[in-house]
Amino acid sequence: MSCKQNEVPVLPIGALEPEGSSPGGPRPLEERRWTRMEVRNGGDAALDLVLEGVDDQWVLVRVGEVRLALQVIGRKDGRVLFRTPSGRILCPMVGPPGPLTEVSLGNRSLFVSPRSAVVPEGLSIAAIGREVRARLPGRVVRVHAAPGDQVRRGDPLVVVEAMKMEDEVRAPRNGRIESVGVREGERVERDALLVTFCPDDPP
């Protein structure tokens, strides 16, 4: 299941040599061309890493003092075939480009963004503190909040329905409603601004 650490890589299949040319060694880029990235899992976990080199055969990735060299075995239709340092073959598939790009690893996905443009996924209320956004596309079925209302943390503000489920969007903290951006019956996209409000205690 999990791959063994600190062992000499064992190449599983001879046929999986890199396409085209013979394998070389990994080469780092100059430091000024390194890219910082953030990877999130589906939950709240996030990890920063630095891309220190990318070419047709190798990708070099560093986190803290730890470096990994991934060998590119092949590429096709958005899928990349890598051999990892432990000899595993991984085949991530990259979703549509965006600030937060989904990369599917099979039955699980990771979400990759350049460090400078990290957009918190879904309800970004706590980070921004003043905006409540839709965490899924759907239809607004109920608006509880009105401008000027004083709300307490956990009070329902807006109900968005999608896939026959109601998602009750609640106040992230105590505060006063400044504006309401949606009406009942309206369709909203993911991350649409639902309500802005002024927290009692600024974050």
Add this chain to the structure above:
Amino acid sequence: MIRTTVLVANRGEAAVRIIRACRRLGLSPATVFAGRDRHSPHVRMADQAVALQGQAVRETYLDVEQVVAAARAVGARLVHPGYGFLAENAALREACDREGLVLVGPTADQMRRLGAKLPARLLARRLGIPVVEGSQGETATVQEALRAASDVGFPVLLKASAGGGGRGMRRVDRPEDLPAAFEAAQREAMAAFGCPSLFLERYVESSRHVEVQVVGDGRGRVLSLGERFCSVQRRHQKMIEEAPAPNLDPGLRVTMEAWARRLAESQQYLGAGTVEFLVGPDGRACFLEMNTRLQVEHPVTEAIFGVDLVAAQLQIALGGDLPWEPGDLAPRGHAIECRVCAEDPYRGFVGSPGTLFRYRPPRGPFLRVDDGVEEGSEMLPDYDSLIAKVITWDRNREEALLRMEQALEEFEIGGVRHNLPSLLHVLRSVPFRDGDYGTDLLTRIGPLPATEFFHSEEVAAAAAARALLERAPDSRKAPGDSEVSKGPSPWRQATWPSWSRGGFR
């Protein structure tokens, strides 16, 4: 010879399943579609397809007139509603009767007496079948609901009489929460079923949900096909089902099957139906409700009995007898079904519409995948979140479980948040493995750990894949790139630091 046409009035996985059964019997399947469903596999698989006009579901798949008009347009003799949408809609049955069409399913009277939750409770009580304690009848107002709830005792479960699929259902722990829950349940019931009628039942913590499959010939003969165990639920919706029920007292099984047949026989039930029971912590069973239709989880029964329930439905609707004798129906082995849904297990299972840029269902022996999507399909916000059902069978529960784990590991999905991690989390939990669980299983085993699911190399590979694809697809080697170092790699592998918790919450 002109082939008999069946209008399949559904979409997605359900439509595909029924279209296959039609083909197997030599019937000609036709179907309907709305809006962007035009591109769905069920449309291409049918011999004919009729576009439904309108936007909201109520104007399309739930519009009886359009569905009947579609049946006429394709020259159908039968209409199969599938599950969901118009499956338990007496008005569709009546409209079909008027038009000389045969609806695959019970009569309108049977739907009203057995399919509606309140009348079914009363009927069951009359037949001597114990029912879950609750309000005597409908609770039309918040005040009535409060009175009934204080008689029954909190916590209670508010339910839509017309309900199904967990919609229009709210658990209420305290009297002060009742008004808001009442309003929400009523709104949901109205939106989903067009009927705001509610009643309430005592909420039984940690009960076991066991249901019996019945099939009747409409002339008073009813066969039962064992039970299904459906206690893995989130938001009152089933997530994993299995047959037979593990650790079920054999005497109780016999009793529940007899009750289910008694209820169905009392109305000369026609077609396939399911009688649901709750088995409490004290080991006693109570009637919960009857679903007068095919169930989503019917494949687990098919797997252990070796039957095709949809084909049986069609044969009975065409005027045939029950396709089996009781002696034919001997269950064998164990089957499990997992519902793979586009919903976010890390955020309370909220729906996650999107486009499936990656979709490869698993394959293998004793493995069945029922789906209605393909790579590139859209999971639309207007419909429920089911992507696929994975069903495994084997000679015993342990083997079937191993096959299921492997199947879910192999399933490739990208483009929507999905519950595969959550399904695996449940399958690997001790109570599930032991078959010792009730409807509170998800609470008992705790939420999905947000941090444990990725290996360091997977994280690196994900970032690397994005970086690679952002370069030009046919990027040529820059001068100097061929001067690769020949010495030992300066890169070493070491243990990856643990995930950082946090971010924005």
